[in-house]
Amino acid sequence: MYRLTFSLLFFLAFFTLSAQEWVQQYPFSLLSKLEAIAVDPSGTAWAVGDKSGILHSDDFGGMWSILEPPAADPVFRDVLILPGSGGAQALLAGTDLHLTTDNGQTWTSTGFDEIYDFGGLQALDAQTFLAFAKKGMARTEDGGSTWQELPYPGDVSFGNPPHGFFISESEGWMVEFALNSRVFHTTDGGTTWTQAGTQTFTFARGVHFFDDQHGLILDNDFLYESMDGGLSWTAVNPTEFPIPRGLLVASDDFWVVTCGNGSIQYTEDTGGTWLQISPLSYSPSLQAAASLNAEQFWIAGSYSTIVWTDDFANFTEQVPGVKAPFHSIDFLDDQQGLAVSTEGHVVRTFDGGAIWENITPDDFSSNQTPLAQVYIESEDAVWASTYSGGQMYFSSDFGDSWQALGAAGGSDFRFQKTGPQEFFAIEYNGKFYHSTDGAMSWTLMEDLDGIFEDLFFHNPQDGWLAGRDGQLLHTTDGGQTWQTVQPGSDSLEDFGLIRFVDEQTGWAVPRLGGHLYRTEDGGLTWQQHNLSINVLWKDLDFVDDQRLWLCGGVAGFGVVVQSVDGGLNWTTTLADAPQILQALSCPVSEEVAWVAGAAGQIAKWVVCSGDIPVFNDIEGPSAPCLGDTVQYTVDATAVDIFEWEFPSAWFLLGNENTAQVSVIVGEQQGDVIVTGKNTCGDSTEIALALDFSPIPPAPSIAFMDGLLETFTQDAAAYHWYLEGVLTATTSVNTYEPTVSGNWSLSILSPAGCESDLSEEVFVMVTGTSAPEASSPQLSPNPTHGLVTIRHLPKGSKSLLILTDVYGKRILSATPAPAETLEWALPGHLPAGLYILKLQVDEKQYAWRLLLLDK
Known part of the structure; x- marks a missing residue:
């Protein structure tokens, strides 16, 4: 039976294939x-x-x-x-x-x-x-x-x-x-x-x-x-x-308790002392554990x-992938999008999510930068913000690199761009900020009482804030003054979201509940409408005043609801996501949307367009090296779901529902078969014949007559390593080392597969090959500190350079022109092997010089 690593052929979507559905694109199916x-x-x-x-x-x-x-x-x-x-x-x-x-x-x-x-x-x-x-x-x-x-x-x-x-x-x-x-x-x-x-x-x-x-x-x-x-x-x-979720008794003394907050409690003395550790940066519910001899442990969740x-x-x-919570996702169009996580991850797509690329910057990853929001204005103008510190970033290359801008305030920072250089932002604790220089600097406009979740501005003057305890606030003067608005009967209702499609039509969503409010007169009056489910709501996005989406959930599952009549009626389109959903983006129409959330989830809403799925091409090596990790990519049109099948000895890594996969090459011939489906039920298929190229055995080497040599003579290339570092590549099976140390060799087969390294051979280099009669000659070598160089061209200018065996310069000298030079090495130099280089006019010479104790 054919096996896939971290993928599942028939469980690619949340629902059975239908004319419209959510398809999980990331991190895997x-x-x-x-x-x-x-x-x-x-x-x-x-x-x-x-x-x-x-x-x-x-x-x-x-x-x-x-x-x-x-x-x-x-x-x-x-x-x-x-x-x-x-x-x-x-x-x-x-x-x-x-x-x-x-x-x-x-x-x-x-x-x-x-x-x-x-x-x-x-x-x-x-x-x-x-x-x-x-x-x-x-x-x-x-x-x-x-x-x-x-x-x-x-x-x-x-x-x-x-x-x-x-x-x-x-x-x-x-x-x-x-x-x-x-x-x-x-x-x-x-x-x-x-x-x-x-x-x-x-x-x-x-x-x-x-x-x-x-x-x-x-x-x-x-x-x-x-x-x-x-x-x-x-x-x-x-x-x-x-x-607590699971109990493992690994031995009479060693007990392990796995916990739903992502921690492990364990004791090695029958409960006398308990230790706690959280093994991951995110917090999955750890459900069970297994052990071998109380020495190795596996924890699952x-x-x-x-x-x-x-x-x-x-x-x-052991099952890698970005599983940190994605708290924001934004698309420029139906092809180009970005999502960011609370641990600094940035993932990007240029093809509607067929391929999601992890482009997390090193500093974001190492610092686990808590990214809260991303906003795409154009291909060369993207902004992002952090939860803590209110740090803003700007990218001019769609996420490849990020420039740090200004920082404002403390935690749970939300921003909105309202003009060419103008931004507004609200913190969780009520601090309201304004920037007029492209987020390079921020001015604290007001410190509002309460806890705030969201903001929305039509223009630099007309804006809204949503918060707890009845804090639905409206400004018409750019945040100079605020008026409290009460849409419903509860004056202390907690609001989590506020959105307007224009100056008149908008929605206010209670943070937790089964209803929302709609206004058609700029917030003067509001009508309450029931939602199809009662959960914690995290994001709202719209195509126009009729077509909009809401996402949210609770611990343990996520939901998405959709309205096509301006919020009067709602349909639950997704109810069994594995964890709460945090962010939505529907940039073009109600026929395509993305949702992201905890556990690294990214799912796409796809409506059957009637277009027949087509694979235009498949790219990847037909005979890669055994054990290598290689990529295969399909060029697809109108494909919503991808299914990859490899020979059973090959292992597919990570997500399968993508146009590009990585696979570990196994010792088996066969085909890679890719099936592409749309939500109408149509499918297409493309295949590529696969073979594997064996890895050549590790060679053996010897040092004879000043040469390193291997008896393997049919390699495409020979890679010579000094102290484990690739130092030289030759096309023949011999090499003359110029530096002492531990040498080893790997060989490259005609198919391009590299062997393991040979056993190391220690080489001591103390002299050079016999020079030509007309060449400069060095003596004595070895030396106690004084060297003589003879047969220099008359009247020539010379430069002497002494380095260590790795090429690091120790000292140099420019002696007066002479046919014979004497050079006394400094007395502080320790005994050992050095390289003495001589440059005479346009010619260069070098000797391995052994310095003895004085």
């Missing part, structure tokens, strides 16, 4: 909240989650592939690697149980009724597995071929699959995954259950028992410990965990996040 992760000592690893997400690796997570799921489950809650299978056999828990024996190429489903809805899995031995579900527990004793259903007491059905843990085939515990979680105990393998004690938990998240007395339960705030078989429980951690560590100080993100 599958942003799954990973609920479970398992790693085998062989290197095979599995991670599963919502959106039918199944990730697989065969190198300890160095490279993850997304596999086709056995069923379109809303969520896979757990994965179990079968003992002794080397990771090739795994059990998957979703609505049903699914078993693979071939690394996920094929699956067998057990056929349980959907009402079961499975959660946690546990292996008691190589043949006996347990699965906890809403309706009951399932048990197999033959490796998953047949299953026994064990209903819960009184045929009770839980709202969520409970957490369970067995210490033997007969004895185990189960805790509800619900409010007021109860603990149950069995001593007959789950045939009967009794409640263990009377203590309940707020919302239990996991359970583990070490023996028949000692156990742990992770609750919604604390980790609890029992020493009496679950009858009573005591909190282990002294302070509440921040949104939302946005398809997987991180690895072996010391809880340094972390490697």
Whole structure:
């Protein structure tokens, strides 16, 4: 079966293909909240989650592939690697149980009724597995071929699959995954259950028992410990965990708690001391962890996040991509756009999002510059601002470079350009600023009371501010004075957005709610209209006074609503984005729009135009070097969704729904096949035959008779390295070194593939080849400090330069013309190898000079 790294062929859009839809363009097609992760000592690893997400690796997570799921489950809650299978056999828990024996190429489903809805899995031995579900527990004793259903007491059905843990085939515990979680105990393998004690938990998240007395339960705030078989429980951690989500007992002493705020809590002394670390700059909900021998750890969570560590100080993100929150997106037209994140990322497209290029400046990245807003006026005039400090930037080359302008104030800075050089800005804390010199400097016009979210100006005189506690303010004199406007009955309503399409028609949107207000008379009167959903609203954009968009959401999902009648009626067009959406841009018509938000999301609204998708060309190497990372690009017309298929040994990196992909070359021939689709359901295809070029083996080298030599004679080029630095390239298999040190060699095959470096050979260079009789001659060499140069042309001008072996000048001299020169080297020079250069008229000579101790 063909595999894609970080991509999924059939899960490219939020909805089933239709005449209009949102298509996720960035960072990649599958942003799954990973609920479970398992790693085998062989290197095979599995991670599963919502959106039918199944990730697989065969190198300890160095490279993850997304596999086709056995069923379109809303969520896979757990994965179990079968003992002794080397990771090739795994059990998957979703609505049903699914078993693979071939690394996920094929699956067998057990056929349980959907009402079961499975959660946690546990292996008691190589043949006996347990699965906890809403309706009951399932048990197999033959490796998953047949299953026994064990209903819960009184045929009770839980709202969520409970957490369970067995210490033997007969004895185990189960805790509800619900409010007021109860603990149950069995001593007959789950045939009967009794409640263990009377203590309940707020919302239990996991359970583990070490023996028949000692156990742990992770609750919604604390980790609890029992020493009496679950009858009573005591909190282990002294302070509440921040949104605990998963419990891993890596060893008797080493316990890990993953948290919904992106942090990890861990103890290496059975809870005596707890340490906290946040491994990523963004904050995914970390749901689960896995370990090998309490030495290597994998942590999985939302946005398809997987991180690895072996010391809880340094972390490697194994599914890379820009997942920081995009808080602003702007398009100049239907092709050219920019988006910026709160961690300094800048991404750009010139083709409507078919390719998003990360063009983050180094200083933005290293400083994690918190970009809040981007505004495109033209191809050579772009402005951006930061949240903290109100720092403004300007780009004249569409984001390739940025010039720092003026800074104003503190936090949550929003700006608007109102004239050739004029800007207004509002801070979260009410400070209102004005600039008349292109944002190079700012004047504080007024310090308003309250908290403000947004501003909008028609012109330099007529503007609006939106804030909390009824702060909807209007100015007609460029911010000199402000009047409070109350659109609705609530004088303390919190407003988050204010927009006007002209001086008369505009919308005021409460920060959180299910309605907005529309005015058609410049704000004198307002009409309330209901929205199709009640969430936190973050941005509004419009095409004209009839066609407009709103985006927002809450923690855990994002939404977009659309109106085509000026805001009177609204339709929810997107309701299951993986995280809140922060920004909108609809530059041309209601038929195309972009939305961006948390988790690095960028999605495009596409309406079927009737144009047939066409691939004009595909570019990329047909026989690249094995193991190299190479790019392939298609030239496309009217393509909204891209699907790439490579030979199974090749690994596609990052986003698949793009016109340009990067892939790691595998040891297999085949074709790259690209399928392009539009939202009408039309498709096209283009292919390119692929081969791979092998990497030549590392050569061996020797130093003989003053020459470095390799016996490999059929290379296209020879790269000679001194101390690991490429120093010379030759077309023959020998090289005369002029500098002492450790030399090594790589060779280039006729296909252009470079070998690994050879073993190093140490070379000591102490002399030169025999000179011609008419050439200047140096003696003695080695020397204790005095050298003589003979046979110089009569009356010639000479320049002597002494350098170290790396060419760094130490000293120079211009002696008087003579046929014989004597030069005493300074006494402070240490013994060692030097290069003495002589320039005589237009000719140059050089010697390797060995200076001995005096």
